[in-house]
Amino acid sequence: MDNNSLEKATLGAGCFWGVEAAFRQLKGVISTSVGYMGGHWPNPCYLDVCARVTGHAEVVQVEYEPNIISYKQLLETFWTIHDPTSLNRQGPDRGEQYRSVIFYHNKKQEEIARKSKFDLQNSGKYDKNIVTEIKAASDYYLAEDYHQQYFEKKGV
Numbered sequence: 001m002d003n004n005s006l007e008k009a010t011l012g013a014g015c016f017w018g019v020e021a022a023f024r025q026l027k028g029v030i031s032t033s034v035g036y037m038g039g040h041w042p043n044p045c046y047l048d049v050c051a052r053v054t055g056h057a058e059v060v061q062v063e064y065e066p067n068i069i070s071y072k073q074l075l076e077t078f079w080t081i082h083d084p085t086s087l088n089r090q091g092p093d094r095g096e097q098y099r100s101v102i103f104y105h106n107k108k109q110e111e112i113a114r115k116s117k118f119d120l121q122n123s124g125k126y127d128k129n130i131v132t133e134i135k136a137a138s139d140y141y142l143a144e145d146y147h148q149q150y151f152e153k154k155g156v
Contacts, residue, residue, distance in 0.1 A: 005065060006030055006064065007064055007065075007066050007071065008061060008064075009109070010102075011078050011101070012059040012098075014082050014098045014100075015093050016034035016035075016060050017147070017150040017151055018081070018151070019058075020033075020149065023060055023074070026064075028068030029063070030064060031063045032060055033143075034058065034059070034142075035058075035061060035142045035143045036054070036057070036140075037103055037138055037139070037141070038057045038138060039054040039056030040055045041055065043141060044141055046144055050097065052095055056141070057098070057099050057101050058097050059101070059140070062074060072112055079116070083100075084117075084120070084130045084132045085126050086131070102134045103138070104137060105137045117130055117132055
């Protein structure tokens with residue numbers, strides 16, 4: 001496999017542990033990592049993000065083979081693993097770091113993400129508005145090692 005053929009997706013859908021686990025199971029996903037994006041604080045650590053002073057979201061960065069799985073298919077998984085109508089909250093987790101967000105890496109991803117959100121909003125699946133943000137990718141800060149593949153390490 002040629003690493004030049006890989007593409008990147010960065011998505012926030014609540015606590016990054018479960019989100020990462022869901023994407024790691026998809027055929028065509030080559031690697032994942034968890035980290036922080038979308039804030040204004042350089043080099044945040046987990047405690048900084050949890051203190052809600054950085055503006056970052058917990059995200060999963062996915063490297064994938066687009067000939068095996070498309071960006072649209074990744075977004076289909078993204079929409080099903082969290083509640084995109086819940087503002088800054090997923091289940092018991094509350095705070096802006098748990099917001100629903102798609103960080104696009106190029107214009108094509110932005111177009112696919114916006115259409116995907118529009119189609120889902122108009123599908124009638126949800127009674128409430130989808131609050132998922134769609135923003136240009138910014139600096140990505142890798143989370144601490146103990147967060148990486150957390151469920152696999154803990155046998156969950």
